[in-house]
Amino acid sequence: MMFLYLPVALTSINIFIPIGLGLAVGLLSGLFGVGGGFLMTPLLIMLGIPATVAAATDSNQIVAASTSGTYAHWRVGNVDFKMGLYLLAGGFVGGLLGVEGIKILRAMGNADFVIKITYVLMLGIVGTYMFVESLQSMRKKTSSTVPVRKENKIDAFLKSLPLQTEFEKSGVTHSVLVPIFLGCLVGILAAIMGVGGGFLMVPIMFYILRMPMHVIVGTSLFQILFTCIEVTFLQSYTNHTVDFTLAVLLLVGSTIGAQAGAVLGRKLKGEQLKILLAIIVLVVTVKIVFELTLSPSLLLSQAGGH
Amino acid sequence: MSYLTTEKMILAVKVAMFSFISLFASDVFAQLTAKANHDHITVDSFYHGGTVSVSGVSDPGTELIIKVASEDVHQTLRKKGKVGGLLWMTVGDLNVEHVPNFYEVFSTKKLTDLLSKDEMEKYSIGFPALQKHASMNVSTEEEKSKWFDEFAKFKADSNLYSASAGNITLAQKDGKQNYYILTEWPFQAPPGDYTVTVYAVKDGKVTETATSNVMVEQVGIVKALATMAKNNGALYGIISIMAALGAGFGVGLVFRKSDGAH
Numbered sequence: 210m211m212f213l214y215l216p217v218a219l220t221s222i223n224i225f226i227p228i229g230l231g232l233a234v235g236l237l238s239g240l241f242g243v244g245g246g247f248l249m250t251p252l253l254i255m256l257g258i259p260a261t262v263a264a265a266t267d268s269n270q271i272v273a274a275s276t277s278g279t280y281a282h283w284r285v286g287n288v289d290f291k292m293g294l295y296l297l298a299g300g301f302v303g304g305l306l307g308v309e310g311i312k313i314l315r316a317m318g319n320a321d322f323v324i325k326i327t328y329v330l331m332l333g334i335v336g337t338y339m340f341v342e343s344l345q346s347m348r349k350k351t352s353s354t355v356p357v358r359k360e361n362k363i364d365a366f367l368k369s370l371p372l373q374t375e376f377e378k379s380g381v382t383h384s385v386l387v388p389i390f391l392g393c394l395v396g397i398l399a400a401i402m403g404v405g406g407g408f409l410m411v412p413i414m415f416y417i418l419r420m421p422m423h424v425i426v427g428t429s430l431f432q433i434l435f436t437c438i439e440v441t442f443l444q445s446y447t448n449h450t451v452d453f454t455l456a457v458l459l460l461v462g463s464t465i466g467a468q469a470g471a472v473l474g475r476k477l478k479g480e481q482l483k484i485l486l487a488i489i490v491l492v493v494t495v496k497i498v499f500e501l502t503l504s505p506s507l508l509l510s511q512a513g514g515h
Numbered sequence: 516m517s518y519l520t521t522e523k524m525i526l527a528v529k530v531a532m533f534s535f536i537s538l539f540a541s542d543v544f545a546q547l548t549a550k551a552n553h554d555h556i557t558v559d560s561f562y563h564g565g566t567v568s569v570s571g572v573s574d575p576g577t578e579l580i581i582k583v584a585s586e587d588v589h590q591t592l593r594k595k596g597k598v599g600g601l602l603w604m605t606v607g608d609l610n611v612e613h614v615p616n617f618y619e620v621f622s623t624k625k626l627t628d629l630l631s632k633d634e635m636e637k638y639s640i641g642f643p644a645l646q647k648h649a650s651m652n653v654s655t656e657e658e659k660s661k662w663f664d665e666f667a668k669f670k671a672d673s674n675l676y677s678a679s680a681g682n683i684t685l686a687q688k689d690g691k692q693n694y695y696i697l698t699e700w701p702f703q704a705p706p707g708d709y710t711v712t713v714y715a716v717k718d719g720k721v722t723e724t725a726t727s728n729v730m731v732e733q734v735g736i737v738k739a740l741a742t743m744a745k746n747n748g749a750l751y752g753i754i755s756i757m758a759a760l761g762a763g764f765g766v767g768l769v770f771r772k773s774d775g776a777h
Contacts, residue, residue, distance in 0.1 A: 212561065212562075212563040213560055213561065214558055214559065214560055214561065214562040214563070214702070214737055216733065216736075216737045216738075216740040216741040216744070217740070217741060217744050219703075219705050219706075220702060220703060221562060221563045221564065221702040257673070257703070269755050269756070269759055270759065272756055272759035272760060272763070273758075273759035273760070273762045273763040273766075274763065275763070276759065276760050276762075276763025276764055276767070277762075277763040277764075277766045277767050278763075279763075280763065280764060280767035281767060281770065284767075284771060321604055321605045321606075322598050322602075322604060325602075325604055438756050438760075441752060441755055441756050441759070442749075442752040442753070442756060443752075444752070445744070445748045445749070445751050445752025445755060446748040446749050446752050447748070449744050449745050449748050449751075451744065451751070451752065451755050452744075453740055453744070453751070453754070453755050453758070454560075454740065456755060456758075456759065457758065457762075460759055460762050460763075461762075464762050464763050464765075464766035464767075465766055467763075467766075468766060468767065468770040500603070501602045501603055501604060502601065502602065502603070503603070504603065505595055505603055507595075507665070507668060507669050507672060508594065508595045508596070508665045508669075509592040509593065509594060509595070509609060509662075509665050509666060509668075509669040510592065510593045510595065510605075510669075511592060511593070512591045512592060512593050512608060
């Protein structure tokens with residue numbers, strides 16, 4: 210077996226494990242437009258990587274995977290840069306607010322309990338809603354060929370807002386305030402829960418911004434790319450927790466996985482993509498519920514991370 | 516003058532007696548020695564742990580305890596506990612002080628068969644002695660005992676704490692006892708200095724100690740990366756980001772070319 214020593218994580222690892230993990234998570238990233246931190250970080254911790262190093266290094270490898278994925282989606286015209294930039298601007302402000310929010314939560318006490326429960330509920334609700342909705346629209350499609358999306362009160366409210374602009378790539382018109390606000394909201398939640406927020410952003414883009422599924426994946430990756438560049442730099446600069454060697458091993462797999470995901474995604478319909486993402490989100494929810502209810506073998510863990 | 520002469524005479528007799536006893540002693544007793552044979556472990560890119568052997572000479576018939584430990588450090592870990600009687604989650608931090616990050620102890624027999632509790636505590640030999648020395652942010656002795664057990668379990672899981680008996684090889688030769696042990700050195704043990712202490716034990720008491728050192732040091736690229744990450748975080752971050760961007764684009768270009776080929 211081939212082992213490499215990780216200078217920052219201070220541990221040795223069989224190189225095929227992070228490359229394989231990178232491939233699998235990169236595939237999901239290219240397919241669904243999520244960073245995959247909710248899967249990768251706990252898996253790295255299970256391999257003996259300290260939690261802080263796992264989270265920071267994952268951000269670094271997501272930079273590579275999302276670059277690869279964004280590039281693959283951009284080549285086929287599936288990235289809405291305009292929408293992505295507005296979401297990003299909102300996300301940046303949301304991230305700052307979220308960091309302050311977590312301080313307030315911690316000062317109130319029992320923050321971890323609130324955060325964990327919110328995270329599980331959110332994953333569960335988003336996953337179940339997407340699953341049921343995708344299943345229903347797949348059934349409808351088999352009976353009638355033209356999908357019709359009814360306009361609801363939220364759509365009417367969004368249209369009444371000022372600064373309406375057309376997002377040509379997505380084929381939608383919204384006030385610029387909408388993506389900024391939604392980006393901010395996801396940024397706050399992501400910062401508080403310590404995750405990237407892709408699993409929240411993708412459904413929001415679909416159900417509220419009404420973007421086509423394939424453009425969502427490319428645009429989400431574009432946004433994740435910039436978020437992870439910022440996180441990687443901050444983690445390196447302030448916490449010194451990015452392990453370059455581990456990141457390289459992960460990105461070898463994830464960049465290829467992201468390309469494969471993008472190719473595979475083109476062969477799947479929007480509804481199929483949605484239902485698959487819903488299943489993954491639900492599987493992660495069940496995994497966290499098990500972690501919360503089954504007695505752990507060790508009652509201590511390394512400090513840092515989530 | 517005569518007083519001084521008497522004093523000198525007494526001193527001379529003392530020196531002669533000590534020399535005589537020492538000479539006699541060297542025939543019967545062997546001074547305890549300890550040598551770590553792989554005392555400089557270099558951590559390069561392909562490092563996956565190593566081996567360390569400790570050998571030396573002791574009095575015939577003495578039992579031996581070998582302790583390998585790092586310096587005491589402050590350690591902070593996260594405690595998991597049941598919240599609302601149902602859910603397992605982080606319930607706070609455990610701060611542990613006055614215990615080493617790395618601790619291994621080997622002995623010719625079970626520690627409790629070799630030493631009294633007081634002796635073990637005096638020399639920090641065995642986990643109960645470590646627990647005694649440790650200070651933790653807990654309110655009762657009961658809690659301390661519970662969390663120290665968890666702490667030792669956590670450390671053992673990372674191969675940083677261990678205690679085993681019966682793995683020291685002894686050989687009697689020329690009225691001396693040679694001892695030898697070969698141990699696996701875990702890759703989880705971080706770079707730093709480690710002290711090997713050998714205790715000679717007789718009748719439940721430590722009669723002699725000898726020490727040696729093991730140094731674990733990062734070298735080459737491993738050292739360069741670790742140093743850069745620590746001392747030049749901004750540049751390290753920029754390089755990490757540029758490498759990731761480059762890899763992402765590079766793989767993208769390769770795939771575009773392969774797409775074009777088909």
